[in-house]
Amino acid sequence: MPGILLAFIVLVAVLEIPRLAAKGWWRELVVFSLFLAAGFILSLLLTLGVQLPYISPAITHMIERLFGL
């Protein structure tokens, strides 16, 4: 199901990149692309069925080790 996300990311890229390029906002374009690329890679991995780590167990683990709970 995360395929929806992947399609959406492509849609956002197709709509937004020409708009930014036309204005000549290259700095904005670079940051925008970095963020979108991170999203694209993560949702591609999810779509391929890769089990990504969950955040809250990682934070729980970190805090338990820090405070020796």
Add this chain to the structure above:
Amino acid sequence: MSLENGKTGSYGTVMLTTGFLLGSSLVLIPGRVAGHDAWIAVLLGLAEGLLFAWLFAGLAGRFPGKTFVEIADMVYGRSLGKLISAAFLWYLLHLGAMVLANFTIYFSSLLMPETPKVVFSLLVTLVCASAAGKGIEVLTRCSELLTPLILLLIVSDTLLMIGNYHLKYLQPFLEAPLPRLLWAAHGAASSPFGETVAFLMVMAFLDNTRESYPALAKGLATAGLALAVITARNAAILGPTEKAFIFPSYQVITMINIADITRVEALVSAAILMMGFLKVATLLYGTALGTAQVFGLRSYRPLVLPAGILMVLLCLQAFSSTPDMLQFAEKIYPIYALPFQIGIPLVTLVVAAIRKLPQESR
């Protein structure tokens, strides 16, 4: 050049704060660790939250018209400032993802079990991104419209259930042992009241900076009283069975029966989602605006959708299961949030005072 040309009034900020605080708290009720004394824990947490808000308003008042990212740049210098801003922005993004996850789990476990979670969180984020992209004025106007509606809904819910109250469920008064009560109070202070730290990105656009503390405090007080009423109501209706439910408010609302009109819970849940919208949209706005300021961009609008997509992804990966979400909210989050809610603002304020900023730079 300013990235945001809008201005907000005092009333709008009060309503945005109230809506922001009610956001996920209507789903995950604060102070539950204290059992039927939860309402006392919420009121104690409100007192702690007002102290937090005083700190945030003090920081915002010292640097009028500056968002947290700009403040950090001035106080710590460019490179360290950007690092601290990045930590702060991570918190906003992660908080938004957790709120989104709360609502996704709420809806997918109670109302729409067949709908994939990604559809739900993506649709909510799209609406939030549209509002966040329009700027702070649109956000506050939305809250001026939506928040009074929810307050009215909370009052009417509470009154409609008046026949089901068992005041004996609230007794004995102060049964929870003091350490547990204080922990519950701190839990309520960290979620939701301390989350107003996100307003360090918003308070810069208040048309009168002196009103930042009164506005925050009024919002905190309104939301705190509403949450205390809700927790007391849940305990008085459900009694000892309250612990068995993940979402006790939902259970209470299913019991509403006015002249054979029942099952209003879908309606109420949709209304609750409006508060989630205000919270996620504010956090998304803060994240996008802050990131644009960190990178020195000319507009934050191109970043709203990519940040929203990251929020959806973090939401999908936020909690491994519903019990994990409850465990995290009760045990870990009150500690995890401390450095972001108190640490960063307090240290920034102290360093600014030592360096006598911002007077010298003028």
